[in-house]
Amino acid sequence: MQNISEEDYLGIIYKHKDKNGEVKANLIAEKLQVSNAAVTDMLKKLSRNGHIIYEKYKGIRLTEGGEVYAKNMVRRHRIWEVFLNQIVGMPWDKVHDEAHRLEHSGSDELIDRLEEMLEYPEYDPHGDPIPSKEGKVPKLRKHVQLAELKQGQAGTVIRVNDFDDQFLQYISKIGVKLNEPVLVKEKRRFDKSLQIIVKGKPWNISNKVAENIFIEIKKK
Amino acid sequence: MQNISEEDYLGIIYKHKDKNGEVKANLIAEKLQVSNAAVTDMLKKLSRNGHIIYEKYKGIRLTEGGEVYAKNMVRRHRIWEVFLNQIVGMPWDKVHDEAHRLEHSGSDELIDRLEEMLEYPEYDPHGDPIPSKEGKVPKLRKHVQLAELKQGQAGTVIRVNDFDDQFLQYISKIGVKLNEPVLVKEKRRFDKSLQIIVKGKPWNISNKVAENIFIEIKKK
């Protein structure tokens, strides 16, 4: 395959499949910023060439081959992210976009060399697992949304969603960082917003923000 | 511009312009492995958007803007080459293809960071000059084709053509390397082939090969 678009579609399907391994066309359209009609077209194509299982109006799921392919795209993306962050020194709120530009280029050999150079990282700068060349996906430690923590509970940030640059910039600014502690000082009923303590400083964040930060709870 | 094809065309035009700054359509078609008709189409487009000066059946030349654009593509390509060679440890006979895949991706910021990381290299791994961000092109030292050396003359390799991977692999194998000395031991009239000494070892090379290796002549 030479195809940027196909690769993007497969990557999105992989990253957004639910517990049943299914995705809705709508979501794909939104994530890729294309029309629903464009998605239907591409789904037919991906179905024809055996990457997905697709029946009209039904949920979409990857075939075994499609999964291998998609996982490799995610692998590429995340290895680029680690590389950009660790070697080039790019901040975590910028690596996503840059990696997206690069993930379709570069040969598999290059990706393997970068991986070696980085000493086989298991997670990208946002805490997402990097599939190995053989397709193994490192397990994520048990975690919950920051929004689910109770007042007074503390934990360690182990993953954040990387869908939006602005979000990442914002949480960087307030000091949220991978593998760093956070404490929930206060929770408010009416808007579900919360006050958290990061590096000793208090911050108010919305529920929306707290839903996209994932925490490993500290044992008492 | 978002366009891989346009970028490729402009890069080729820049790299292959003659002393008058002109290129023939034919050459572009050959270098890019597309039909002449495709070239005509694209030339019209590049002319329309002000990147080249183009009149039917006449030679093609870059406008000022086109030159800036094209030079930037060459810059990107060559910085990737140095990066792949020096940081990733990829041999010089592989960097061209890999860099070609990467040169259209990556933001300008990334290229700048890579350049900084590499300490502003002036030449790529084949000895080709790297345009600066401001568009300055480092001068090449005075040089001649290896094929032009007389029997008994010696010199230093300062550039090789990177058009063909096989060629690069071949000269690597016989020990030809940038900034290393070569001596012409023998020249043969009938086929213009020559015997050279590299690292103390003798090798027979064709005239064709010798035409693509560039030498700075040693003063006696």
Next chain:
DNA sequence: CATTATTTTTAAGCTTACTTAAATTTGGAT
């Protein structure tokens, strides 16, 4: 300088990945 040969352009058509607008199907609420 006339006639080939080579380049370049035109013309017509193809594929990919999109678009908008209209039609269809599905799923949820009453």
Next chain:
DNA sequence: ATCCAAATTTAAGTAAGCTTAAAAATAATG
């Protein structure tokens, strides 16, 4: 169970970048 809204598909059309085949212009050769 019916109806409505949301999701999905169809239909028709567009733009980019190609292709081949034929026509036109330029360059090269005797």
